[in-house]
Amino acid sequence: MLKDITLGQYYPVKSPVHNLDPRIKIILTIAFIVAVFLGSSLWAFFPVAAYIILAALLAHLPLKLLLKGIKPLRIILIFTFLLNLFFNAGETVLVEVWKIRITLEGLLTAIRFSMRLVFLVSGASLLTLTTPPVVLTDGMERLLSPLRKIGFPAHELAMMMSIALRFIPVLLEEADKIMKAQMARGADFESGNLIQRAKSMVPLLVPLFVSAFRRAGDLAMAMEARCYHGGEGRTRLRVMKLTMNDLYACLITVALMVVVALI
Amino acid sequence: MKEFILQTENVSYAYEEGEGLALKGVCLGFRAGEMTAVLGHNGSGKSTLAKLLNGLYIPTEGKVTVCGMDTSDDAHTWDIRKNAGMVFQNPDNQLVASIVRDDVGFGLENIGVPSEEMPARIEKALNAVGMLQFIDRAPHMLSGGQKQRVAIAGILAMQPRALILDEATAMLDPKGRQEVFDIVQRLNREQGITVVWITHFMEEAARCERVIVMHEGRCVMDGTPEQVFTRAEEMRAMRLDVPPMVALGDLLRAKGLPVSREAMDVDAMAREVLKCQ
Numbered sequence: 001m002l003k004d005i006t007l008g009q010y011y012p013v014k015s016p017v018h019n020l021d022p023r024i025k026i027i028l029t030i031a032f033i034v035a036v037f038l039g040s041s042l043w044a045f046f047p048v049a050a051y052i053i054l055a056a057l058l059a060h061l062p063l064k065l066l067l068k069g070i071k072p073l074r075i076i077l078i079f080t081f082l083l084n085l086f087f088n089a090g091e092t093v094l095v096e097v098w099k100i101r102i103t104l105e106g107l108l109t110a111i112r113f114s115m116r117l118v119f120l121v122s123g124a125s126l127l128t129l130t131t132p133p134v135v136l137t138d139g140m141e142r143l144l145s146p147l148r149k150i151g152f153p154a155h156e157l158a159m160m161m162s163i164a165l166r167f168i169p170v171l172l173e174e175a176d177k178i179m180k181a182q183m184a185r186g187a188d189f190e191s192g193n194l195i196q197r198a199k200s201m202v203p204l205l206v207p208l209f210v211s212a213f214r215r216a217g218d219l220a221m222a223m224e225a226r227c228y229h230g231g232e233g234r235t236r237l238r239v240m241k242l243t244m245n246d247l248y249a250c251l252i253t254v255a256l257m258v259v260v261a262l263i
Numbered sequence: 264m265k266e267f268i269l270q271t272e273n274v275s276y277a278y279e280e281g282e283g284l285a286l287k288g289v290c291l292g293f294r295a296g297e298m299t300a301v302l303g304h305n306g307s308g309k310s311t312l313a314k315l316l317n318g319l320y321i322p323t324e325g326k327v328t329v330c331g332m333d334t335s336d337d338a339h340t341w342d343i344r345k346n347a348g349m350v351f352q353n354p355d356n357q358l359v360a361s362i363v364r365d366d367v368g369f370g371l372e373n374i375g376v377p378s379e380e381m382p383a384r385i386e387k388a389l390n391a392v393g394m395l396q397f398i399d400r401a402p403h404m405l406s407g408g409q410k411q412r413v414a415i416a417g418i419l420a421m422q423p424r425a426l427i428l429d430e431a432t433a434m435l436d437p438k439g440r441q442e443v444f445d446i447v448q449r450l451n452r453e454q455g456i457t458v459v460w461i462t463h464f465m466e467e468a469a470r471c472e473r474v475i476v477m478h479e480g481r482c483v484m485d486g487t488p489e490q491v492f493t494r495a496e497e498m499r500a501m502r503l504d505v506p507p508m509v510a511l512g513d514l515l516r517a518k519g520l521p522v523s524r525e526a527m528d529v530d531a532m533a534r535e536v537l538k539c540q
Contacts, residue, residue: 228369
């Protein structure tokens with residue numbers, strides 16, 4: 001069961017968006033988020049929506065998948081909407097019941113904030129849906145590598161991320177195994193109040209941590225045996241080359257930012 | 264005689280200063296193209312020996328050379344590890360990347376192989392261990408034997424002269440064990456890679472050209488499987504078993520059936536017994 005989990009939510013199809021340089025995709029995602037916050041009127045969301053739909057179409061992504069990314073957010077969305085709706089001081093009162101009043105400004109802000117959240121998440125999903133995690137960490141390493149000069153550990157950070165990605169399924173499987181072993185000896189993980197349940201996690205977490213440290217030791221030894229000696233003098237398997245498509249993607253995104261800023 | 268790829272000269276090793284020695288004055292040589300099994304009980308020093316052979320440990324006394332390079336010389340560390348690749352026991356704890364292709368490429372990235380050369384070398388290495396069709400898979404979806412094969416490919420891609428396997432089959436099921444041993448044996452025969460196969464499975468040792476037995480930090484026996492396994496009494500004294508077919512051969516000979524001492528696996532023994540009829 002745990003063996004089948006896929007990491008991240010990468011959607012493996014061939015498309016021009018999938019083939020974009022990961023560095024460009026990361027930068028464009030940030031630019032998109034800026035564009036989402038740039039717009040002050042509600043009209044600004046039309047070009048933003050058009051942009052995301054166009055990107056999803058070019059990436060051969062079913063829109064359903066993008067919407068699925070928003071689903072876990074629904075509680076925060078409703079909360080944000082209501083908070084802005086009721087607690088926004090405005091002039092034009094639409095409805096007033098007892099002490100609660102809904103103003104036009106409040107309604108507009110509520111819509112604006114919820115829309116921003118929706119586009120924020122779908123923009124980020126678009127990145128993770130079209131880029132495998134390994135490529136993403138690679139791209140991040142290269143984007144951050146100029147910061148190495150001021151002592152920023154770009155390579156180490158990316159290496160940590162990719163090792164974490166590698167070991168999430170391993171540790172999950174192990175947690176599952178330990179849990180079953182403890183349950184076989186009569187451990188109870190399900191009943192009791194919150195504190196009791198938290199306490200019952202101790203016999204699960206202690207062995208898990210011990211084994212994680214042992215694994216870390218083993219892995220460090222194996223990496224050294226394969227000549228790992230930090231980022232110095234390392235070549236890369238993945239060659240990143242900018243193509244014309246990267247240029248077009250940049251132009252479209254810049255156009256989006258200009259349009260949004262003008263509205 | 265071919266040259267020594269790995270050589271230990273009177274090597275002693277202590278994990279911590281003042282503590283007992285894990286290895287005591289070991290003198291061994293592994294020649295190019297040889298496939299040697301190293302046997303020994305837990306704590307016999309066989310794993311320590313493995314880690315000394317590629318410079319993961321530096322001898323407390325004595326000298327270890329890999330292709331003529333001294334492991335205590337820092338200038339050669341990466342050349343040594345590139346030439347003497349090592350596969351460890353736990354298949355999960357030695358794969359670094361979350362995609363097979365990236366994992367096999369990890370060593371190549373470390374030794375600075377140009378990016379254009381990498382794909383061909385990765386594919387060749389994976390092909391040699393029969394794992395090419397899994398190139399885009401995640402390691403956690405593979406079986407234990409397949410993971411070990413990927414680990415071997417990761418070493419092979421670096422084009423080493425020697426392969427040291429430290430109980431690489433200990434955590435595998437019988438099928439995975441067979442798979443991994445067959446592939447290593449084929450690499451030894453076809454590509455002439457020197458193999459040091461550390462194990463506690465006697466059947467595997469019986470299939471190597473040479474067997475070394477370690478006991479309490481010393482090398483106590485060194486010879487062909489026939490030479491070593493005929494000393495069954497000494498082996499048992501060191502809490503080691505002889506392969507089942509060797510034990511059977513001894514029993515049959517004691518009963519007067521003239522089976523050859525060279526029959527060490529089931530098929531060979533069956534042929535011997537049929538010959539006697």
